[in-house]
Amino acid sequence: MSSAPEPAQAQLPAVAPQQGALPSLAPMLKQTMPAVVNISVTMSAQGPANSPFGPFMDDPMFRRFFGIPDQQPEREAQSIGSGVIVDAANGYVITNNHVVDKADTIKVRLNDDREFDAELIGKDPDTDIAVLKIKADDLVALPMADSEQLQVGDFVVAIGSPFGLRQTVTSGIVSGLSRQTGISEGGYEDFIQTDASINPGNSGGALVNLRGELVGIPSNILSRSGGNIGIGFAIPTNLAKNVMNQLIEHGSVQRGRIGVTGQNLTPELAKAFDLESTRGALVTQVLPDSPADKAGLKAEDIITAINGKSVRDFSELRNQVGLLRVGDTVELAVIRSGKKQTVKVKIGASEEVVATGQALSPRLEGAEFGPPSDAARQAGIEKGAMIKSIDPRSPAARTGLREGDIIIAVNRRAVADVADLQARLKEAGDGELLLHVRRGPGALFLLIQ
CATH class of the missing domain: 2.40.10.10 (Trypsin-like serine proteases)
Incomplete structure (x- = not known):
């Protein structure tokens, strides 16, 4: 009786030893290592290189209490990471966003010690992916497996x-x-x-x-x-x-959305919904006029799969939907009132950053504003203008604002969205700004004069 063949991955043609030789990964590595590069970046940083106050230096209230000037002298900081050439013809290199984030210059050194200035094509903090481009001949790229x-x-x-x-x-x-x-x-x-x-x-x-x-x-x-x-x-x-x-096509990533909030199933919730398993995402709210609303999804639906791929919990649902192409139609496996059914939903686009601080007010230059994130909405914060990113050296950062802050009022007037924020700032003109800010589970006021 013949045995079944082993999976292709278990066969090692690249590392098979010659007669009398020891098994080794060396032959495979000789082919792959030229595609892995060293990345060095330089960036401007404020303050002394080894401040005894550490991260407290980023807090403007801390600096003012100790009489430390807001404008710290700039120094040059360096960071080292790695990257992978994935397209030899076009010189595309994949790396992590956190390797090149806020870099002033990026250099790529190849396995043969050639070094090139790299162009940043785009970066995506949410997945920690960035794409660089170098102009070089005789590059070696790695094939991307499934x-x-x-x-x-x-x-x-x-x-x-x-x-x-x-x-x-x-x-x-x-x-x-x-x-x-x-x-x-x-x-x-x-x-x-x-x-x-x-x-x-x-x-x-x-x-x-x-x-x-x-x-x-x-x-x-x-x-x-x-x-x-x-x-x-x-x-x-x-x-x-x-x-x-x-990133190559658009310079940014367009997130998919269906327009639901939800939570994970606990054993207690599974029992309440008469389910045998805690696997799945429980829909707690369907946003009006969203793709989910138009497709007929309802609160209390339990989504168990997307296009046949099982969904373990709400975080996995968010991940899978967020990485789908806008305009795609997907099939959701749903349990509703104990009965299994399928619902087809057309993936919509997440709301992107819609305004820069510089366009809103010179005092907020360096920040980018957009709607509250999915995580904030799940926490019950559906209104306000969220800071999606902020340059730590900018006027906006010196006011005390941070990435993730949500401005919910200006001068005691509510802010529902970025358009509202723009209107409130226009009303204030050059006068002082009293910002009411949600930060994590708490809130605070910031006065900008």
């Missing part, structure tokens, strides 16, 4: 520059799939977990299978000490490729 085919237990190799040690290779297995860590609050997480060592500097490098195909982009670790303890996370290539294509 990360949906990964299984727990598959062997993988991480390549990068941990602690600045270029072209370092570590090996391990896939320890888990579809991990959501909460490290990137409000982000879209669908991590590959691996015990292949990932350390500072590995970020943006390559996680490859034994055929030398890219399966993930190392992004972060869980560690109390800051060093590797065998729990590392990589962004799967299917997610990275989706984001990369949108």
Whole structure:
């Protein structure tokens, strides 16, 4: 009786030993390592390099209490990470957003020691993906594998520059799939977990299978000490490729939405809804005139799958919907009043940043405003103007505003959205501004004169 053939990934043509030779990953790595690059960035930073006050220096009230000037002298800071060439013809390099975020200059050094200035094509903080472009000949690119085919237990190799040690290779297995860590609050997480060592500097490098195909982009670790303890996370290539294509095409990522808020199923809720499992996303609210509303979704529906792919909880629903193309029609598996049914929904576009601080008021220059995020809406904050990003060296930052703040009133007049904020600022003119701000679970007032 013949045995079934092993999966293709278990066969190692690139590493098969010659007669009398020892098994080795070296032949595969010789082909893949030229595609993994070292990335160095320089950025301007304020204040002394080793301030004893640490992060408190970012708080304007702290600086004023101790008489520290708001405008700190600028210094040049450096950061080192990794990247992967994925398109040799066009010179496209994938890395992590946190490697190049706020960079003034970006340089890419190849395996053969050639160094090039890199152009930032686009970045997406929510998935921690950025795309660079270099102009160089004789580049080597890694093929991108279908990360949906990964299984727990598959062997993988991480390549990068941990602690600045270029072209370092570590090996391990896939320890888990579809991990959501909460490290990137409000982000879209669908991590590959691996015990292949990932350390500072590995970020943006390559996680490859034994055929030398890219399966993930190392992004972060869980560690109390800051060093590797065998729990590392990589962004799967299917997610990275989706984001990369949108960044190249549009310069930004257009998020999908269906217009629901919801929560995870607890054992108690599952029992109340007469369900056998806690898997699924419980819809708590359907936003009026949203794609979900038009498709007939209702509060108390339990969404269990999207296009046949099971949904574990509400976070996974948000991730899957947010990464779909706007305009696509998807089929949702729904349990309603104990009965299974399917609902087809056309994916709509999330509301994007609609105004810059500079366009609203010179005093808010350096900030970008948009509607409250999905996470804020789930927390009950549906109105206001949210700061989507802020330059820490800008006038807006010096007022005490932070990324994630939601302005809900100006001069004691409510702010429902960005248009309202613009109107309130116009009314105030050059006079003082009393901003009522929601920050996390609390709130505060900021006076800008």
